[in-house]
């Protein structure tokens with residue numbers, strides 16, 4: 001049966017070695033043993049791995065695969081894969097298809113070219129990949145029908161240091177599960193045995209005509225336009241958001257859904273976003289581990305499918321100046337294995353008490369580690385968004401909604417609940433008043449908003465891996481829950497202790513709650529008064545990874561050692577410098593090889609026209625003078641940029657170098673852009689060497 005004639009339920013997950021396939025294809029005992037490893041983290045025996053590997057291979061081959069790969073997530077932020085075929089020579093000139101348990105469990109990619117931030121000396125370059133059986137293996141199909149079995153893996157050095165984004169994520173999930181369970185037990189829960197952090201990551205993206213993209217070196221090498229005068233129409237009519245989807249885009253989205261569904265990715269909603277040519281896809285939430293793997297696949301598939309439609313998918317945080325950039329909303333919560341969402345207020349006094357405890361934990365966690373959360377979203381691309389009146393500001397705060405905030409304070413103080421109630425509410429005895437559920441969309445400006453039964457972290461960049469933000473969320477939650485659990489375990493009266501915890505939390509950390517407009521200048525001032533950090537650029541923000549506070553936090557919960565954490569600080573700071581360096585070199589090349597020659601050509605034409613027109617040539621003369629001035633400025637500014645790049649390149653300390661790229665190189669680039677954009681507005685359209693914003697944004 002061809003894929004296109006399959007129904008959606010038949011198609012969904014058809015390329016995943018999922019629970020149903022395992023149940024069908026594995027001997028009962030093997031299936032049970034594997035499930036135990038997946039659910040409880042027990043050690044997988046080699047015999048079990050051998051049987052699973054064989055079943056996986058047979059399944060993949062039946063589906064057309066000839067190769068497998070250990071699929072991993074190095075610190076570059078993208079994914080890596082090296083394909084091995086299943087063939088094994090028999091010695092008689094023939095081959096058989098083989099895949100052993102050892103090959104499933106462990107791989108040894110030559111890892112010397114992946115960033116390690118000094119964790120792995122080059123003489124022991126080999127890292128190893130280890131099967132993560134909690135994220136199902138799947139098949140990747142390319143357009144020509146080539147099929148590869150992909151095995152999600154963690155990537156470590158031989159001495160066990162995490163060289164990737166998955167390892168700390170798995171560790172943080174274990175940490176938050178352990179501490180959340182302690183809290184639940186202390187509150188009398190006897191049914192839950194595991195707590196999982198869950199995420200639904202809404203993904204924004206732009207589509208652009210491939211032909212135009214290929215004519216723009218900046219889009220090709222930086223993912224964003226470095227130049228471009230604004231189009232006459234932008235997003236001011238608000239006619240794109242949720243607008244009717246054009247046929248061509250609809251065809252793309254349909255193909256995208258099919259590809260994602262086959263890989264078991266629950267693509268659920270799709271719509272036009274605020275900026276022209278901007279769109280969004282949201283999946284149904286999953287565990288933070290699987291959601292992170294899936295979001296990487298979403299980004300990759302979005303780009304791959306776009307090419308089939310002669311379009312390019314832009315995942316950069318700010319492809320175009322003047323219209324909205326793209327982000328990723330990370331909807332996060334905690335659930336028990338028996339189906340309780342711990343951030344759901346519930347309906348009974350018991351549920352309410354549990355909710356208040358977890359809410360208090362997050363208020364405390366986010367206030368204590370706001371700097372770390374901000375750092376997990378730092379990148380040169382995201383610097384264009386955070387604080388630019390379209391995305392949340394660089395200041396972390398929590399939106400709870402006024403009603404919930406009032407209730408929280410009233411309960412903490414033992415005061416009467418204003419609405420309806422006449423008596424003060426006793427934790428564990430009375431029910432919370434009904435809270436409005438439609439809080440969600442009332443405050444789109446908050447970076448960390450409570451949306452009824454989960455928190456929505458809205459600071460993440462569209463191109464980044466969501467691993468980092470979720471490592472941080474899981475770990476800071478683990479720490480706060482740990483402290484609460486220790487108190488509840490000792491308490492004689494648990495409900496009275498909850499009340500005390502709530503009161504103390506609000507007194508100490510209530511400053512992080514802000515329900516107003518996060519875009520306003522008053523908030524920046526107010527936040528400063530409250531002592532909240534406001535790191536407006538990546539270089540400053542990333543320093544939160546290098547503090548004793550961060551070191552202590554991540555080490556205490558076995559998420560990242562001091563060395564592992566520091567390597568990340570170094571790598572991300574260096575990545576910032578590298579990105580700005582590429583942008584600067586691209587800008588220089590475009591100006592010298594495309595813009596300046598085009599302007600000179602125009603001036604030659606103008607000069608000839610001035611001569612030919614004689615005394616009637618005043619318009620040409622004025623224009624020539626104007627163009628000549630702008631060209632002169634551009635030439636000076638490009639020389640300045642070249643000079644700043646040279647100076648920055650010569651700095652050898654990572655931190656100082658990144659600061660130079662931010663303060664000197666980036667600033668010189670912004671200056672240069674002004675002259676070029678001014679030239680674009682007065683030059684004839686046919687002489688301008690690259691497609692304009694109006695082409696890129698409106699011609700899809």
Ligand code: ADP
Pocket residue numbers: 198199200201202282283284285286331332333334341440453454
């Ligand atoms: P919106 O109004 O923003 O569309 P939704 O309730 O549809 O709100 O949720 C947006 C995202 O949040 C989806 O990806 C959804 O699956 C996810 N989500 C819903 N519940 C949870 C949860 N308990 N944990 C994590 N993510 C969740």
Ligand code: MG
Pocket residue numbers: 202329456
């Ligand atoms: Mg949202």
